[in-house]
Amino acid sequence: MSRLPAGMYLPGASCLHRLDPLVKLVGFVIFIAAVIVTDSVWGYALLAVFIGGLIVLSGIPLNTIFGPVRRTYLFFLTIFFMNGFFFSAADPLWSRWFFCLSWAGMIQGANVVLRLIILIIAGGILTATTSPMEITAALRRLLKPLGYVGIPVDILSLIISVAIQFIPVLFEEVETIRKAQTARGARFDSARLRERAESMFPLVIPVFLAAFRRADELALAMEARGYRCGKKRSEVAKNSLHLWDIGALFIVLGVLMVQIFVF
Amino acid sequence: MPIVLENVSFTYGTGTPFETVALREIDLRIADGEFVGVMGHTGCGKSTLIQLMAGLLTPAHGKVMIDGADINGKGYPLANLRQRLSIIFQYPECQIFETTMEKDVAFGLKHSGLSAPEIQAKVCRALESVGFSFEEIRSLSPLELSGGEKRRVAIAGALVTEPQILILDEPVAGIDPVGRGDFLKLVSGLNRNGVTVLMVSHNTDVLGDYAERILVLDQGRLIMDGPTRSVFSDVEKLEKLRLGVCRPRKIAHLLKERGVQFPQDIVSYEDLLKAVIKSRKSVAVS
Numbered sequence: 001m002s003r004l005p006a007g008m009y010l011p012g013a014s015c016l017h018r019l020d021p022l023v024k025l026v027g028f029v030i031f032i033a034a035v036i037v038t039d040s041v042w043g044y045a046l047l048a049v050f051i052g053g054l055i056v057l058s059g060i061p062l063n064t065i066f067g068p069v070r071r072t073y074l075f076f077l078t079i080f081f082m083n084g085f086f087f088s089a090a091d092p093l094w095s096r097w098f099f100c101l102s103w104a105g106m107i108q109g110a111n112v113v114l115r116l117i118i119l120i121i122a123g124g125i126l127t128a129t130t131s132p133m134e135i136t137a138a139l140r141r142l143l144k145p146l147g148y149v150g151i152p153v154d155i156l157s158l159i160i161s162v163a164i165q166f167i168p169v170l171f172e173e174v175e176t177i178r179k180a181q182t183a184r185g186a187r188f189d190s191a192r193l194r195e196r197a198e199s200m201f202p203l204v205i206p207v208f209l210a211a212f213r214r215a216d217e218l219a220l221a222m223e224a225r226g227y228r229c230g231k232k233r234s235e236v237a238k239n240s241l242h243l244w245d246i247g248a249l250f251i252v253l254g255v256l257m258v259q260i261f262v263f
Numbered sequence: 264m265p266i267v268l269e270n271v272s273f274t275y276g277t278g279t280p281f282e283t284v285a286l287r288e289i290d291l292r293i294a295d296g297e298f299v300g301v302m303g304h305t306g307c308g309k310s311t312l313i314q315l316m317a318g319l320l321t322p323a324h325g326k327v328m329i330d331g332a333d334i335n336g337k338g339y340p341l342a343n344l345r346q347r348l349s350i351i352f353q354y355p356e357c358q359i360f361e362t363t364m365e366k367d368v369a370f371g372l373k374h375s376g377l378s379a380p381e382i383q384a385k386v387c388r389a390l391e392s393v394g395f396s397f398e399e400i401r402s403l404s405p406l407e408l409s410g411g412e413k414r415r416v417a418i419a420g421a422l423v424t425e426p427q428i429l430i431l432d433e434p435v436a437g438i439d440p441v442g443r444g445d446f447l448k449l450v451s452g453l454n455r456n457g458v459t460v461l462m463v464s465h466n467t468d469v470l471g472d473y474a475e476r477i478l479v480l481d482q483g484r485l486i487m488d489g490p491t492r493s494v495f496s497d498v499e500k501l502e503k504l505r506l507g508v509c510r511p512r513k514i515a516h517l518l519k520e521r522g523v524q525f526p527q528d529i530v531s532y533e534d535l536l537k538a539v540i541k542s543r544k545s546v547a548v549s
Contacts, residue, residue, distance in 0.1 A: 010280055061280065063278075064279075064280075176352065176357075177357065177358060179314065179319045179352070180350075180352050180355065180357075180358040181358060181370075182319060182345075183317055183319060183345060183349070183350040183352075183421075184345070184349075184358070184370055184371045184420060184421065185342065185345045185346070185370070185371050185372075185373060185374055185424075186370075187342070187374070201360060202358070202360045202370065205360035206357050206358055206359070206360050209357075210357055
């Protein structure tokens with residue numbers, strides 16, 4: 001692992017880490033709304049200041065924050081030029097065949113790209129400061145009302161949280177098997193496509209088998225410790241919103257209101 | 264094919280908040296035909312060390328040389344090395360993926376350029392060396408085998424290339440006593456025929472019985488390296504590291520602590536037996 005995968009949780013003790021996960025989740029949704037309604041320079045400036053503040057508060061290294069954006073610059077360039085060339089046929093700066101570069105298109109492209117970058121960074125901050133378990137717990141609290149109309153929220157959230165917890169385990173498994181098969185002569189990095197495709201079998205089959213075995217073992221272990229499907233479960237952490245949680249929500253709401261009514 | 268490590272260091276997750284140094288400035292030379300044991304706590308860098316030797320990881324600093332050539336050098340034929348160096352990881356039965364055992368064992372020979380009858384002869388020999396009858400096992404699926412049988416098939420899969428260097432990572436963990444004895448007999452037989460064996464293990468008894476030389480790793484550093492007798496002679500140091508020594512050596516040490524005259528150059532059960540018989544004889548004579 002030479003670099004961090006995007007969206008990885010970074011344990012820490014900043015005030016963003018300690019904020020109630022539910023607030024972070026709802027705040028993120030409000031922030032998405034705020035980003036979508038933004039289309040002026042001053043609006044973007046406000047968002048930039050807000051995001052900058054979050055980065056400083058979170059204490060996450062800048063490399064981790066901007067890495068995913070930098071690595072996908074081609075994607076952003078493509079979006080920008082697609083918009084620039086195809087958005088509007090009126091008043092072209094330059095046109096040939098069906099390409100038609102326009103100011104309106106470039107502005108639209110810049111808008112889309114800026115919004116995406118801001119959202120990716122905000123999403124990165126959310127996942128870096130909130131562990132996957134906290135996010136699923138927050139989801140469960142958020143979706144709790146659906147339980148009253150017969151949707152098994154508890155079971156669904158358990159499935160999601162088990163799945164999320166096993167992602168790193170499976171990654172490790174893939175790595176172990178990959179090494180074992182490489183040592184036996186598998187050619188995962190072969191330049192020949194056929195060899196590369198063939199080399200997937202020795203990797204995929206053992207990983208699948210291991211995943212099924214793990215699932216069986218986990219089910220046994222859970223039942224041995226008293227889990228019964230569909231029964232009500234107690235919670236270890238009783239969450240209640242603190243003053244600063246509510247304050248944080250109001251700040252994000254404030255950003256949204258300013259974007260809607262001022263800019 | 265001597266293995267030489269020159270000033271080798273390795274770091275996981277360089278440039279991330281999870282950066283950890285796994286090995287620091289390791290210098291090491293393993294000659295042909297040696298039987299080397301590697302000891303150390305979980306996280307001391309044992310696994311990293313053997314993966315570097317097998318070319319599965321690339322060192323951050325330093326060189327890993329096998330047969331005089333830098334295995335991470337440009338254009339080094341790693342595929343060729345993998346025909347001559349086999350590594351058996353912990354729980355190797357997890358790597359089985361083919362529909363029949365014959366096909367799975369033959370996987371290591373896929374790129375060897377041998378003809379089909381030659382490959383079959385080698386697969387047959389490998390499966391028989393781990394105690395199977397080739398005709399009975401060849402067309403079985405992994406679903407029809409027990410865990411212990413699968414482990415033996417996986418070991419055959421590593422031996423099928425007839426490697427000159429065999430690296431074993433905790434090979435006897437989770438294996439029953441009979442299987443363990445058979446496996447160790449097989450490995451020491453290969454070693455007698457000139458195969459270099461490197462065995463990572465927490466089991467000091469096995470190392471005392473079989474290894475000629477012991478490496479002890481602690482927090483990424485090679486802190487002890489020498490003949491088994493001399494490494495195990497320092498009982499206090501190994502106990503302070505909470506690794507301990509093999510039981511025969513421990514018994515000799517306890518006898519000495521009780522004031523009994525007893526030889527201290529003991530590492531295997533065979534040594535212990537000989538020493539006990541000898542001391543009883545001398546008592547009988549006097």
